[in-house]
Amino acid sequence: MRDDGPFSTKAPQVFITAAEAYPALERAFLEAQTEIVASFLVFDPETRLRSAEGLAVGERWFDLIVHCLRRGISITLTLSDFDPIARAALHRGTWRSLRLLQAAAEVAGPGSGRLSASAARHPAETGTLPRVLISPLIMARVLRSANWLNRQPPEVRAAALRDMPGIAALMVVKADGRVRPRLWPLPRLFPGTHHQKIAVFDRRRLYVGGLDLNERRYDDQGHDRPAAETWHDVQVLVDGPVAADAARHLQAFQAVTAGQMPPIDTGQLLVTLSRQRGVPLVRFGPKPIVQSIFDAHCAAIAGAQGLIYLETQYFRDIKLTRALCKVAQEKPDLGLILMLPGAPEELAFDGRDGLDSQLGEFYQARCLRHLKRAFGKRLFIGSAAQQRRARKQQRMGRDLLAKAPLIYIHAKVSVFDHVAIISSANLNGRSMRWDTEAGVQLDDPQTVADMRRRCMAHWLPEAVDASFFAPETAVAAWRGLALSNAGRAPEARQGFVLPYDLRAAEKFGTAVPFLPPEMV
Template sequence: MQQNPPPELRRGDFQVLITAEQAWPAFERAVLNARSEITASFRLFDFANRLLSPEALETGETWADLIADALQRGVRVRLVVSDFDPVMAAPLHAAAQDTLKQAQEIAAGLAPDQAARLSVSAVLHPARAGLLPRLAFSPFVMRKLRKLPQRLRPAAASRQGVPQLYPVSQHQKVAVIDREVLYIGGLDLNRRRYDTQEHDQPAHETWADVQLMLRGPEAEEAASHLERFQDEIALRKQPPDGKHIRRTLSAPRRAGFWALSPRTVLKEIEEDHLEAFKQARQLIYLETQYLRSSVIARGLADAARRNPDLSLILILPALPEEVAFDESRGLDARYGMALQAEALQEISAAFGARACIASPVQRRMAAREAPSVLAGSPMIYLHSKVLLTDQDFAMVGSANLNGRSMRWDTEAALRITQQDRIRTLWHALTRHWWQEELPAEALDPARAAAWWQNEIRRNKLRRPEARRGLLVPHDPDRMSELRQPLPGATEDIV
């Protein structure tokens, strides 16, 4: 069931969309209102995804029907989805190929002139691992290849001598309608991403995320980015500085015999975070799927040491998705957990009692103890990527606070400096987590962290159904036995 954004979230053509329950219907209506063009880039996009809004349901049942309707109305549609390493990320590679097949089916049901308006491509980032890391990883890659089900096994892979490695992806989630309306944030379009604002479904189906929709010059800038980014990461064009749309871009190394990593071209999102930390006077607020970057952790810690009046509210998932729900014990997950533990230790030491670090859970008792349980309740999986400092600066986009998002993957985020938009964002975020209107103390940047900390600690002691809101203290030592440091390995890989 869809829930429209409340009227106060629509002020000034700026909507804050919390979870797919709000975001997808708004996106559907924007597509319905398109007059000439839709340009988009997502990590995952499933045309079989069910429609939610009553208006869109008049075109059919799925996004394939909605896009076919747009094409029949004369709208040009250009979509880029990420392709992935066919061995190391075989299920994601298969998802990209499924998207291409769905697009072909849409085109086959249209008149030739209508089908010609549709362009869907699965783009593999041009960066490749050098020969040295390929040789080093080849036994692991070949073992993984042999374990793949036949339906996921790439036809040519078994004939290769030393397998190729494709370590970088297009991670952005952004769409522009008629170069006037921008839809941007952390939310892809597939069934796994659907969740309600109450998160009243099984833990493994929860997905807390934030998306924005707005009108203004930001849309034109985002459209230009979508038109250029493939040339920029292939070094065919020099990227301009982003004013409203801030990016991470990387490119292949010119001489990369020894290198696993690409060459970072732009790290605007990282730079904006570090500058925001320096400028913050009272409060830094963060929501992130991962906090694994030593650069980000050091920036936060330095800001805390410089300013004794600065506090922090940090919202993280209780555990990585693959550990909590899939019981993965893979080396990448274990290394990521080790990096996050180091980052949280540095941040906590610097902020001390001024840091409120929390994780979301459902307000019900879990049936049994499991990795997906925290404080006796099923966890809510957090995927959003939000930065807000004081009432002066905010950023919402696709980038996590890990080295991969800061330096490698293609990412896009919206820089927000208008105070009315920042207030709208702040109130929407607080309403989501607390499920109620909060007192002035809980919203004041000078006092919010202390108020949140007090209530979140009380939530740990309350029965789940009696808790205030959805947050409990984050447990940094949860499943610490899984952590695996990898001395000498780049942190940017996870």
């Protein structure tokens, strides 16, 4: 019998929250024998190590990267770059992480494995006409960045400009070191993002799902921390041929999105890929070219019989909504449980209440109203909050739900009877059609059943009966528990689940006619 070493084939391993996923990722790095290929939206080398194996080589991911390189491992890591106008802080974080990774390669020294770390921005650009229409918003964002830079001490400003090449290109540096926005030409916009979170080890093991790597995204299953530091996510490790499929995807996705080559066959790996549209004057966003995550969802929706269980950061895609509404009419016994964050992160914690946030809440509220009409009592839409009252210093806004601090839901999990999809894709138009996404479909009935029960049990009190999991009774049981919790003081609640506040989303949401739904 052939010995496959540390990567002998195992059943898929599902990790709930970073407290489970980060140690597993550390061990996968340490067990790699020759090659690691990865692509993340966010990957901060200063993130603390959590596993015993990781802590044996250092305190932070910087040390783990150095250790792997000294073992002779070849590491290829692609970090997403961001539109510097729309996401200046994330743009800065990417380039700062690249500096740290390059420093890790220098510390590892000659004779070590090769480190190839690069930033990749989705190449699709917004056309001239849309940019002119929203030029006041564009210049307001550029001015905000300039004002922030000018408030910093000179040495901090210089370091920030070094780590924000996209912003630096939009500024004129004055004689005193302060900056002002360039007035011409009108800045270019890049609305798409490489949003995937994926790593492949020796082309035999795949780590994929919704979780990036930094301290902000670390949380455990107790979620006992300030609301703005909670982060519920799900990731999976899968052995087998899908890992080689993912490696091929990671080698090709930049050329595919740049229009330099046709899409490749990604085999068992589900992806979203897009590229530049052909009409330069009026295009707003990229053109979808592969939508296998969307297609897999549609096929699974059509085949569902008993219960659909969804966890997603956003539910805003009208096409998926229509597919769910159609199957609700065809199958009167089909139930749906949908878990959403009580409010988007950018609104609850970051105070970003601009048109994009308003548009996102508008589309989500519209989709949820369609679901309520189609499913009726067979639908439960829930959110999660901690079992404690908000502290006095906490803002009394969308960071609270029923007087308790939110638990922020970022997972992207869809379970349809005996089929499950775990990916980086939210259930919105952006993830289904614009951004680069990756995920897997699990088909083994026992694996799916175990995963569904773990995901559902995470929100429930420990001693619940089978009615909370059985397709015939789950929706009513969850609704009853959520309503009961809403009527109790936070510290007296059972589990984390509460009803989603649809009225709050409807009150804040605003339709913006010329912005496409894929923006949000």
